[in-house]
Amino acid sequence: MEQPLCVPPPLRGTDPGSFAERTVRERWPRIVAQTIQVNDFPASINKRLRALHDELPDGPIRPLQDPGAPDLRLWNEWIAPYLGETWASAPWLFAEHYLYRRILEATGYFQPGPTHLLDPFRKQKTAALDPSAEAVAMLARAANERATCPEQARAHLPLLLLTSLWGNQIDLSMWSADKAPRHLGTTRETAHLLVNETEAAHAHLEAIAPARVDLLADNAGFELLCDLVLIDGLLAAGYAHTVVLHLKAHPTFVSDALIADVLELLSRLANASDSAPRLLAKRLRSHIAAGHLQLTDSFIWNCPLPMRAFPALPHAELARSDLVIAKGDANYRRLVDDAHWPFTTPFAEVVSYFPAPLLVLRTLKAEVVVGLEETRIGEVASRDPEWLTNGHWGVIQFYCPPRPVSP
Ligand SMILES: O=P(O)(O)OC[C@@]1(O)O[C@H](CO)[C@@H](O)[C@@H]1O
Numbered sequence: 128m129e130q131p132l133c134v135p136p137p138l139r140g141t142d143p144g145s146f147a148e149r150t151v152r153e154r155w156p157r158i159v160a161q162t163i164q165v166n167d168f169p170a171s172i173n174k175r176l177r178a179l180h181d182e183l184p185d186g187p188i189r190p191l192q193d194p195g196a197p198d199l200r201l202w203n204e205w206i207a208p209y210l211g212e213t214w215a216s217a218p219w220l221f222a223e224h225y226l227y228r229r230i231l232e233a234t235g236y237f238q239p240g241p242t243h244l245l246d247p248f249r250k251q252k253t254a255a256l257d258p259s260a261e262a263v264a265m266l267a268r269a270a271n272e273r274a275t276c277p278e279q280a281r282a283h284l285p286l287l288l289l290t291s292l293w294g295n296q297i298d299l300s301m302w303s304a305d306k307a308p309r310h311l312g313t314t315r316e317t318a319h320l321l322v323n324e325t326e327a328a329h330a331h332l333e334a335i336a337p338a339r340v341d342l343l344a345d346n347a348g349f350e351l352l353c354d355l356v357l358i359d360g361l362l363a364a365g366y367a368h369t370v371v372l373h374l375k376a377h378p379t380f381v382s383d384a385l386i387a388d389v390l391e392l393l394s395r396l397a398n399a400s401d402s403a404p405r406l407l408a409k410r411l412r413s414h415i416a417a418g419h420l421q422l423t424d425s426f427i428w429n430c431p432l433p434m435r436a437f438p439a440l441p442h443a444e445l446a447r448s449d450l451v452i453a454k455g456d457a458n459y460r461r462l463v464d465d466a467h468w469p470f471t472t473p474f475a476e477v478v479s480y481f482p483a484p485l486l487v488l489r490t491l492k493a494e495v496v497v498g499l500e501e502t503r504i505g506e507v508a509s510r511d512p513e514w515l516t517n518g519h520w521g522v523i524q525f526y527c528p529p530r531p532v533s534p
Pocket residue numbers: 150154223295298300301345346380454455456457458460492493
């Protein structure tokens with residue numbers, strides 16, 4: 128009889144000397160202050176944002192005060208277990224999603240008026256593409272070539288996964304876009320992989336083609352372009368007949384992507400001076416029109432729960448996928464309960480609840496990781512003391528649920 132998995136305690140902002148502690152005490156106040164600086168909000172909103180800033184890190188968790196917001200009931204259910212906790216003592220995964228939802232409460236995102244549905248991170252996200260005009264054209268040219276040659280698209284799958292992975296280094300809650308570390312196109316793009324299960328994922332795609340692939344998006348801007356290039360490649364290769372791109376229902380984690388960010392990116396590509404991005408935009412728009420690329424968003428991707436605790440419906444939806452690709456650090460943390468697992472805990476053991484084949488593409492930006500070899504941990508830790516959080520190291524990990532035994 129298999130022993131039930133015992134999930135370790137979650138990361139918290141009270142973990143002494145941890146990145147979570149630095150985040151709660153230093154990064155989050157800075158993010159709230161920056162939200163005031165980069166916007167031109169009226170005094171009443173800035174007053175609410177400053178009050179939020181002053182709650183961090185030892186203020187109490189409280190119910191949302193956002194009358195009429197579509198997610199109000201859900202959020203107050205999610206908050207209930209942590210009433211009486213502080214920002215620092217609540218689980219970090221919960222507190223971080225709660226922080227971004229409280230920013231929207233303060234700015235009146237769900238309230239009628241001038242800031243209704245106004246993305247407080249719009250300026251940072253828009254700026255994130257500017258420094259990469261040359262890289263955008265290069266990516267588009269390669270994508271356009273693949274679109275005419277399925278064999279090349281299939282052969283390029285490993286490169287497409289690396290491109291999507293290292294696009295995750297650009298994360299505006301951590302760095303401004305022009306300061307993000309860039310491994311793409313250097314020897315670091317494979318040397319800095321702590322786990323590389325590309326081969327198993329590639330074999331899976333060869334076996335199941337043509338498939339339904341679901342991609343859980345992360346950041347807008349350059350990372351989103353890399354994800355769209357991966358999607359374009361999956362369709363060109365014939366690995367996917369349909370790709371469902373899952374986006375956030377509202378702004379969060381500064382740079383996380385909404386449907387609006389996809390549409391804006393396509394519009395910027397379509398108006399590029401270089402013809403290659405224009406051709407890529409035209410093809411992506413035709414994939415959307417034909418239903419081969421489906422853009423969907425859901426409040427579930429803004430929820431503060433570990434994926435293990437997701438309600439039945441999204442689990443059932445993901446179970447229909449032939450491959451779920453989860454991008455980025457926050458999705459990884461959600462997949463592994465944002466818990467203090469020993470780093471050598473087998474990835475398949477931790478995500479055995481997941482209802483579909485799963486591929487994670489993640490640069491490490493938090494002190495949680497599973498599936499590593501002891502020797503690799505020793506090597507990287509001696510070489511780079513910040514390896515868990517500086518975004519310079521990545522994992523490509525693949526899990527395939529055991530096939531149901533036929534009766
Ligand atoms: O999901 P992403 O964009 O790759 O990263 C999310 C993130 O910015 O938020 C947390 C720290 O505040 C970390 O998980 C990581 O730094």
